[in-house]
Amino acid sequence: MSGREEFTFLVGGPAGAGVFRSGLVAAKTLFRHGYYVHGDNEYPSIIRGGHQWMMVKAAKREVYAHGEEVDAVLALDKETVARHRGRVREVIVADESVARGLEGVVAAPLMRSVREVGAPSVAVNMAGLGFVLGLYRGDVGRLEAVIRDVFSKKREVAEVNARVARRAYEYAAEAAGELALEPLSIGEPPRGKIVIDGNSAVALGALAGGLSFYAAYPMTPASPILHLLAELQKEYGLVVVQPESEIAAINMVTGAAYAGARAMTATSGGGFSLMTEALGQAAMTETPVVIVEAMRAGPSTGLPTYTSQADLRFVIHASQGEFPRFVLAPGDPYEAYMAGFDALNLAWKYQVPVIVLTDKYLAEGYWTVDEPPRLEPSEGKVIRGEYRGEEPYKRYKITPDGVSPMAIPGTKGALVTANSSEHGEDGYGSTDPEVVTAMQDKRFRKLSGMIEEANGKGVKTYGGGPLAVVTWGSTKNAVLEATRDMYGVRVVQVLYLSPFPSERLSRELEGADRVLVVEANKTGQLASLLREHLLLEPDGFLGKYDGRPFTPEEVEEWITGFMEG
Amino acid sequence: MDHGIYGGVIVVAEKFDTGRRPVWCPGCGNFGILVALRRALARLGLEPEEVVLVTGIGCHGRMSGYVRANTFHTIHGRVLPLATGIKLANPSLTVIGHSGDGDAYAIGLGHLPHAARRNIDVTLIVHDNMVFGLTTGQATPTTPKGRITRSTPYGNPEEPLNPLFLALASGATFVARGFSGDIAHLEELIVRAIRHEGFSFLDVIQPCATFFNIYREVRRRVYKLEDEGHDTRSLEAAIRKSLETERIPIGVFFETKKPPFRENFPHAMSPPPGQRVPRSVDLSHVWSRYR
Numbered sequence: 001m002s003g004r005e006e007f008t009f010l011v012g013g014p015a016g017a018g019v020f021r022s023g024l025v026a027a028k029t030l031f032r033h034g035y036y037v038h039g040d041n042e043y044p045s046i047i048r049g050g051h052q053w054m055m056v057k058a059a060k061r062e063v064y065a066h067g068e069e070v071d072a073v074l075a076l077d078k079e080t081v082a083r084h085r086g087r088v089r090e091v092i093v094a095d096e097s098v099a100r101g102l103e104g105v106v107a108a109p110l111m112r113s114v115r116e117v118g119a120p121s122v123a124v125n126m127a128g129l130g131f132v133l134g135l136y137r138g139d140v141g142r143l144e145a146v147i148r149d150v151f152s153k154k155r156e157v158a159e160v161n162a163r164v165a166r167r168a169y170e171y172a173a174e175a176a177g178e179l180a181l182e183p184l185s186i187g188e189p190p191r192g193k194i195v196i197d198g199n200s201a202v203a204l205g206a207l208a209g210g211l212s213f214y215a216a217y218p219m220t221p222a223s224p225i226l227h228l229l230a231e232l233q234k235e236y237g238l239v240v241v242q243p244e245s246e247i248a249a250i251n252m253v254t255g256a257a258y259a260g261a262r263a264m265t266a267t268s269g270g271g272f273s274l275m276t277e278a279l280g281q282a283a284m285t286e287t288p289v290v291i292v293e294a295m296r297a298g299p300s301t302g303l304p305t306y307t308s309q310a311d312l313r314f315v316i317h318a319s320q321g322e323f324p325r326f327v328l329a330p331g332d333p334y335e336a337y338m339a340g341f342d343a344l345n346l347a348w349k350y351q352v353p354v355i356v357l358t359d360k361y362l363a364e365g366y367w368t369v370d371e372p373p374r375l376e377p378s379e380g381k382v383i384r385g386e387y388r389g390e391e392p393y394k395r396y397k398i399t400p401d402g403v404s405p406m407a408i409p410g411t412k413g414a415l416v417t418a419n420s421s422e423h424g425e426d427g428y429g430s431t432d433p434e435v436v437t438a439m440q441d442k443r444f445r446k447l448s449g450m451i452e453e454a455n456g457k458g459v460k461t462y463g464g465g466p467l468a469v470v471t472w473g474s475t476k477n478a479v480l481e482a483t484r485d486m487y488g489v490r491v492v493q494v495l496y497l498s499p500f501p502s503e504r505l506s507r508e509l510e511g512a513d514r515v516l517v518v519e520a521n522k523t524g525q526l527a528s529l530l531r532e533h534l535l536l537e538p539d540g541f542l543g544k545y546d547g548r549p550f551t552p553e554e555v556e557e558w559i560t561g562f563m564e565g
Numbered sequence: 566m567d568h569g570i571y572g573g574v575i576v577v578a579e580k581f582d583t584g585r586r587p588v589w590c591p592g593c594g595n596f597g598i599l600v601a602l603r604r605a606l607a608r609l610g611l612e613p614e615e616v617v618l619v620t621g622i623g624c625h626g627r628m629s630g631y632v633r634a635n636t637f638h639t640i641h642g643r644v645l646p647l648a649t650g651i652k653l654a655n656p657s658l659t660v661i662g663h664s665g666d667g668d669a670y671a672i673g674l675g676h677l678p679h680a681a682r683r684n685i686d687v688t689l690i691v692h693d694n695m696v697f698g699l700t701t702g703q704a705t706p707t708t709p710k711g712r713i714t715r716s717t718p719y720g721n722p723e724e725p726l727n728p729l730f731l732a733l734a735s736g737a738t739f740v741a742r743g744f745s746g747d748i749a750h751l752e753e754l755i756v757r758a759i760r761h762e763g764f765s766f767l768d769v770i771q772p773c774a775t776f777f778n779i780y781r782e783v784r785r786r787v788y789k790l791e792d793e794g795h796d797t798r799s800l801e802a803a804i805r806k807s808l809e810t811e812r813i814p815i816g817v818f819f820e821t822k823k824p825p826f827r828e829n830f831p832h833a834m835s836p837p838p839g840q841r842v843p844r845s846v847d848l849s850h851v852w853s854r855y856r
Contacts, residue, residue, distance in 0.1 A: 031856070149854075194855035204851060210843025212833065213654055234832045236846065239653050244679040248646040251639070255619075255650025258637055259658065261838030263650070281640050344843075371852050377843040384842070408839060409617050409635035409651070409658055417629070418637040428585070428630050429638070 003185025005060050007035070008069065009132065010084055011125070012053035013076025015046050021150065022074070022125040023054025027366055028146040029129070030058040031195045033138060034187025038063045038477075039195075039366040040549065045220065045304040051079050060185070063368070064332075064477035068551050072136070074128040081105055090181055093132050095124060106135075106175060113167040119160045130165030134172025137183035140165065194371045198362035198474075199224040201333035201372075202292055205340025206264050207236055210377040213256040213263035215241040215249040220304050221360040222266040222294040246271035250278040250291065257287045258418055260384070260408035262344050262377075266292035269311045270301065272318070279353055280319035285418040286396065286404065286443070288347035288354075288380075292340075295359040297547040306547025307360035309473050310521040313528070315355050316498045322440075324447045326354040326454075327498035331476035334369035335495065336362065341375050346453065348380035350446045351403055357497065359520070361549040362474035383407040387414035394425040398438060402445030447499060455504040458496030465489045468512035469559060470505075470538070471519060472497065472526050478550035479518055482559065489559065494526060502533040509536075514562060516540040518555060578603040580613060583633045592778075594771025595624060597745030598692060599631055602661075604748075605755035606634070609659075616659045619648045621673065623665030624699050624773075625692035642673025645680040648687040649826075654839030656827045659759060660687040667697050670706040670726055678735035681764050686825040688758045688765040691728065692745075694773040702776035714776070728768050729807035733800065733819055738763040740803060740819040744787055745771035746780060750815065757817060763825045770813070783813060790816035 007030065011022045020041055027039040035058035043052035057066035068087055075081045075094040081102055085092065092105045099107035110127035114120075126147060133143050144162040151158035203225045206214075216226045226242065233240045239256070243249050249265045256263040267275065272293045282289040293315055297308035315327050326346050330336040336358060343354040383405050387393045393414035397404045404425075407414035417427030422439060424430045430439075462480060465488035471479045472494045483489045492508050494501065509515060517527040517538045524541040531537060542558045544550055581603040589595045606616060616634040620626045622641035629636035635658075639647045644662040652660045669677060669691045680689070696714060697703040703716035706726040713720055732740045739761040743751040751769065758765035770787075772779045795816070796802050803819035827834065 028856070189856060194852055196855040200855070204848055208846050208848060210841070210846070212838035212841055213650070215650070232851070233830075235850075237833045239830045239833045239838055241649075241653070243646060243649075244675060247643065248649075248676055248679070251643040251646035252650035252653070255637070255647040255652075256654035256838060257650075258647075259617075259651040259654035259839035261650075261654035261841070262843055263654070263838075277640055278643065281643075285637070348843075372848075374845055374847065374849075376845045379842055384840070408655075410614060410655060410840070412614055415613055415633065416635045419629070420638055420640050427636070428583075429627075 004182045006058065007136065007184060008055065008057045008066060008071045009074070010053055010055045010070045011074040011076070011128070012051065012080030012084060013125070014048070015043060015050045015052050016048040017076045018122060018125045019052050019076065020054050022129055023056055024366070025126070025143070025146050025150055026129055027056045027195055028150070029133065029138070029143045030056060031368060032142045032146065032189050033184055034189060035059060036061060036063045036190055036193070036368040037195055037366065038066055038368065040066060040361065041364060042548070043305050051083060053080065053084070065481040065549070065552050068553055072132055074132055075105070076125060076128065078102070091135060091179060093128060093135070108168065109171050110168055113171060114164050117160060117163045117167055119164045123161050123164045126161040126165045127168035130168035131172045134169040135176045135179060136181055137176060139186045140169040143169070190368060192371055193368050195366050195368050196333045197224070197364055197366050198330070198333050198336045198358050199294070199364065200228055201336035202330070202340040202356055202358065203228050205337035205372070206290065206344055207232070208337070208375045208377070209341040209344030210262040211238065211264055211344060213239045213253065213261040214265070215243055215252040216265045216267065217243060217246045217249050217271060219268045219271045221296060221363040222268055222292060224364070225266045225292060246274040247278065250275040250289065253289050254278060254282050254285070254287050257289050258285070258409070258416070260382070262348070264290040264292065264344070266294065268294050268296050269298050269314070272311070272315065276318045280321060280323065281420045282353040283319070283323035283325065283443070284420050286351040287418065288351050290343040290347050290354045290356065292356045292358065294363040295357065297545065303547040305360065307474070307520065307549055308545065308547065309359055309475060309519050310525070310545065312357065312497060312521070312525040315357055323443060324352055324450055325498055326352065326450065326496070327357055328354065329357045329473045329495055329497050331362065331473050331493055331495070332367050332369060334372060337372040341377070342457070345377055348382070349378070350450055351406060352446060352450070357473065359474050365474070381405045383411055383414060386412040395427045396423060396425045396439065396442070398425055398442045401449055402442050451499045454496035454499045454501040458494065458501030459504045459508050460493045460495060461508045462491040462493070463489060466511065466513040467559070467562060468492050468509050468515045470494065470515060470517045470526065470530065475518055475520055475550055478552050478555050481552035482555035486559065497529070500529055500533045506534055514539040516542070516559065516562060518542045518550065520544045520550065578607040581606050581633050583631055585630055587627065587631050589624060589627065590775045592774035593624070594694060594745035594773065595628070595692060597748050597751065598690065598769055598771055599628060601748045601751040601755055602632065602690070604752045605759065608752070608756055609759060611659055616661065617651055618661050618663060619644050619651070620663045621665060621668035623668050623692070623697070625663050625665045625668070628663050642668050643676070644668065644673065645676040645689065649680060649685045652685055652687050653827060653830070655837050656686065656834065661759065662687055662689045664689060664691050666691060666693040666695060666705045666707045670728055674706070677731065681732055681735035681737035681766065683826045684736070684738055684763040684823050686763055686827060688767065690755070691768045692771050693728070693768050694771050694777060696773050696777040698773045698776055727807060729818060730804065732766040733804050733807055737766045738821050738823050739765035741767045741817045742815045743767060743769040744783060744815050745769055746784060747815070750789065754817065761820065763823055786811070786813045787815050788812055790814050790818065
């Protein structure tokens with residue numbers, strides 16, 4: 001069956017009405033119809049009340065970002081109709097009680113379906129999904145299956161919701177005939193693909209990288225990592241702790257890593273601020289820790305539930321003194337998985353802190369990506385069991401690559417002496433100028449290997465042409481969507497922000513006659529890194545700092561201006 | 566050679582001595598704690614490789630240079646979360662935290678009640694000299710009200726904190742106070758604290774010879790709880806003792822048995838996180854959630 005190429009759907013309603021769950025069910029249902037899907041949500045920091053929505057774009061090709069317009073809206077309240085009416089191309093569906101007196105809104109028997117099945121009124125969202133699917137003549141069996149999966153922990157709830165959806169789907173037949181909307185195509189899900197959010201992906205990547213200890217204090221938008229790992233702890237043998245603060249979290253992680261565990265924490269900018277002292281401790285004690293920082297809009301508490309890329313300079317420089325660190329910035333869930341995995345391996349290979357920098361849009365947004373491969377973590381220079389060296393074990397032994405063999409406490413014949421104050425090779429405190437210089441040089445000797453890693457994996461180029469658009473993190477999605485049909489544009493994504501992959505980026509920019517930068521902050525932080533590391537003045541910078549991700553339309557319009565000029 | 570005779574067995578504390586000469590002031594209370602700790606470790610039959618000492622910032626922090634064991638000298642106030650991470654990653658290690666009154670009760674106080682209520686199986690020894698020594702004599706949360714220090718030239722305006730009362734209220738399963746001037750008694754307390762399974766809290770009065778020398782006063786006022794028939798199983802009796810102000814009780818205030826924190830993670834303990842070599846993980850079961 002052919003059916004439509006693209007379909008964009010928005011569900012909106014008050015907080016507590018199950019808007020996200022509806023959006024997720026819609027995304028999976030469309031995926032199982034054979035579409036690539038992308039979903040993104042917006043919500044205020046309120047548990048009940050307050051408008052929230054989730055938007056799902058489905059297409060028979062890769063879809064990176066959604067635009068400003070939608071085909072169909074499911075309105076769970078009047079406010080949704082008022083807010084989103086202007087962007088709707090085809091149809092707005094609402095329950096009869098909501099639609100009353102509203103022009104151009106299909107009044108659907110949603111509550112009626114709920115009552116007829118004997119379901120609780122919160123199931124009205126599933127009725128809405130059933131009805132919309134009916135209007136577009138989708139396969140209700142696929143919707144029911146998704147509902148059963150999403151509510152898998154409560155079988156009775158799943159069944160009743162599935163019945164509600166089917167009842168409303170059946171009611172839609174008549175209206176479907178009248179409206180004659182272009183139907184959905186019904187095919188098989190894209191082969192080898194999954195639909196996943198950035199938070200889950202980074203957590204699972206860390207799991208693939210041998211994660212065995214996770215401690216984190218709740219903070220939007222990073223909390224879902226805690227939720228997922230807490231849930232999976234028994235299956236995968238993890239210790240998961242929710243401590244009293246982010247300070248406690250990072251120090252527990254540091255203690256666990258010192259004791260030999262692959263350990264990670266996650267937070268947002270505010271929590272990361274509290275972690276900065278211990279970040280330096282991890283660097284000074286050469287303890288491998290991984291921190292996921294999911295950015296939201298600041299300063300301070302800022303916009304707690306909205307996206308931003310304004311913490312880049314902060315994480316690159318955070319904590320007093322100078323030390324090498326990795327900052328990895330994935331742009332989609334597949335890259336987030338790889339970053340979670342790489343972060344642990346790099347942390348243990350170089351015994352340095354690694355920060356995975358994501359943002360609310362990536363953390364909570366869903367994309368259709370390849371199912372990530374099974375990966376093989378490597379241990380690094382770790383000594384377990386027994387130390388058999390001829391000279392007494394020295395935790396900070398000076399080596400050509402700056403990395404000292406790391407014994408784990410409990411190793412026979414080795415005493416592991418970590419010290420957050422400056423120290424000699426044996427870990428004992430020292431202020432001797434020669435020792436201090438030698439130890440700082442030792443730590444920085446790791447940098448050449450780290451730069452090689454950054455130049456190897458730190459830059460991706462999409463397409464080719466004389467106009468280069470440089471971007472990073474989740475903003476790459478809007479840029480890729482915007483430039484899909486443009487000729488002569490190359491998109492260059494920087495994935496390693498520290499150490500900066502200068503050599504590789506210069507190579508990727510060769511032959512570009514103009515270089516533009518797009519990123520979600522006000523001051524142009526990546527742009528400033530191009531100036532600093534490449535001595536390159538970008539020809540244009542598009543920033544955004546209203547808490548919303550870029551839309552392809554605004555990026556397209558801006559880039560087009562440079563093409564004409 | 567530092568040794569003691571217990572039941573006819575000579576125990577040598579020397580293996581816990583790094584041989585470095587401590588740089589504390591003459592008469593510093595830290596010496597007493599250092600000696601008592603080394604003897605306690607030897608008496609417990611532990612090997613240096615099995616012990617991890619976590620030390621904070623302050624004069625006490627130098628302990629990590631003087632005790633031959635695994636050590637982690639951490640930033641100010643973070644001894645407990647660090648020790649918690651170590652213990653959870655490898656419960657076979659004996660983890661002992663050393664903190665000062667500034668470290669544990671000022672900047673790091675936020676961690677104490679949580680370590681206590683979690684019942685994490687570590688021992689916290691607080692070197693409580695009621696003053697900041699390393700930063701040359703400012704008030705801490707245990708400095709008596711009215712005391713003149715360099716930061717309180719007109720007398721300390723704040724009421725001091727009662728750490729034992731706090732530890733008891735927070736659910737600590739072992740609560741004790743020692744005195745660095747009575748090394749044999751302190752050694753006994755450290756042995757009991759380490760043997761206790763769960764969170765052990767030991768506040769040690771260790772007068773600062775330079776900025777707050779109250780040896781004589783403390784000696785005059787201390788008495789041993791065990792000499793007066795104190796019932797360590799009674800939380801109420803312990804709380805009453807913790808509120809005493811005229812005389813200073815030392816010894817075990819309270820001891821009870823509760824499951825240690827690690828028992829919440831049986832699924833992660835064979836082997837524990839710290840003893841696992843990272844291996845390829847099969848996530849195929851998880852991916853089905855995302856279709």
